[in-house]
Amino acid sequence: MKQNYNFCAGPSMIPNVVLKQVQEELLNWNNSGRSVMELSHRSPEFASIAESSENTLRELMSIPDNYHVLYCHGGGSGQFSAIPLNLIEKSQSADYVVSGHWSELAAAEASKYCHVNVIDIRHNVEGKDALLSANDWQLSDNASYLFVCPNETISGLEIHDLPQTDKPIIADMSSSILSRPLDVAKYGVIYAGAQKNIGPAGLTLVIVRDDLLDKVKRTVPAIFDYKTLVEKSSMVNTPPTFAWYIAGLVFNWLKNIGGIEVIYNTNLEKAKLLYEAIDQSSLFINNVHSDNRSIMNVVFNLENKEITHQFIERADNAGFYALKGHQSVGGIRASIYNAMPLAGVQSLVQFMKDFEKNMGTQ
CATH class of the missing domain: 3.90.1150.10 (Aspartate Aminotransferase, domain 1)
Structure with a gap:
């Protein structure tokens, strides 16, 4: 078969070495006599997959001990709702930096659950599409958190700086996670749909700081409740086990190449x-x-x-x-x-x- 290249924005390419390993293990994972897709998420076998995946990710990203790693349903768009539901009461407000299509959607969804202050940073420089420097963002004094989408896949615009703020910074990193060094400690929550740099669609990675759990009195659906997900080790119900397994292989691939x-x-x-x-x-x-x-x-x-x-x-x-x-x-x-x-x-x-x-x- 000739060499082909998939430039899709998502679901995107998965490393060939990972796909070959999946192929080899598909019918008989680790000599268990079963496909990894058939393993119970409660089994010791899958527990080893989950533990290895998280440990490798923590090593790659140098994730501090006071952050939890969650493997969730719902895609990045599911987190448009999960973020305000977990972090803010309906009477409170949040700052949403709008840099393109996905941050626009995130702000619109969040407005169902709280007051949203939209900070549109798009502008034109010398006839080119550009974004305002973080120093020029008009942040609110009373915002509970600041939302950013560092990379906008549709417009090809990328934010390269962050403002000085004492508010938790929430970042949609679906299309940029693992692509460059990152200081996790600068953020309150980082989330990413898997289908770009992590693995197949169906899995959403959430990295949340410990002090942001149990922040609201409102009722949050268990499937999106960060505190419940932490307590249940991301297994409130059956998680996307196959995507979780492949994510771990991708993390290992990334570690092995340096x-x-x-x-x-x-x-x-x-x-x-x-x-x-x-x-x-x-x-x-x-x-x-x-x-x-x-x-x-x-x-x-x-x-x-x-x-x-x-x-x-x-x-x-x-x-x-x-x-x-x-x-x-x-x-x-x-x-x-x-x-x-x-x-x-x-x-x-x-x-x-x-x-x-x-x-x-x-």
Whole structure:
């Protein structure tokens, strides 16, 4: 089978070495005579999987002891509700930094459960899409917490700084977790849908500081109640065990290749290569200011938008999958998460150059 590359924003690529291990173990995990999908979540066998997964993640991210790691249902969007339900009373307010589509949705959902102060940081610099520096965010004095989405997958915008605040910072890191070094202690809650840098869809990772448990008097559904999830070791009901297992394998893969510092350097190299190819092209255009370009989701357009469909079709035929931009904005989007090898970006860049050359001769 020829080498193909999946540039989908999610569900995204999973490292080949992980997929091969899953394939080898699928029918008979650890000589148990059963597939890992058939193991009871209450069994000693699955307990060993869960413990190993959490321990490796804690090591990779240097998660302090006063933080809990939860494996949850509901995707990142489920946390749009879980965050205010767990952290704030309906009469209180929270600051929501809006930098794109997903933070907009998070703010809208939170407004069902509390007062939301929207801080829209999007602006234009020299004709390019950009974000205000954290020093310019208009934070509220009475906010119970500050919400941010550091990386917006649809617009390809990335926040690179945080404000000085004594409020807990809540971060949706679905598309940026494990992609770069991170000081967990700066955050109150970090959450991430698994389907970008962790594993298959269906699992949501939540890292929550101990002092933020049991913060409200309101009734919280048990499936979203952080305190209950901590007490039940993320097993209020049957968790997404197969996704949990694969997440552990991905964590091990990341550890074995050298950890987050190593993958960060690779991610920077991939992004630099792709952005340079776009900037040097007369056919491809990126409209994000260099200060806020995402290293995970590279969005761009063609100068002649009428041939966008040709580019996508030819790319797909050549084994470069899911390059079509989000339906709300169109264009092209190359998601180059951790599992995307440097060779994949190098091959895409060469394809782009060949496409541009061929278009110029037609």
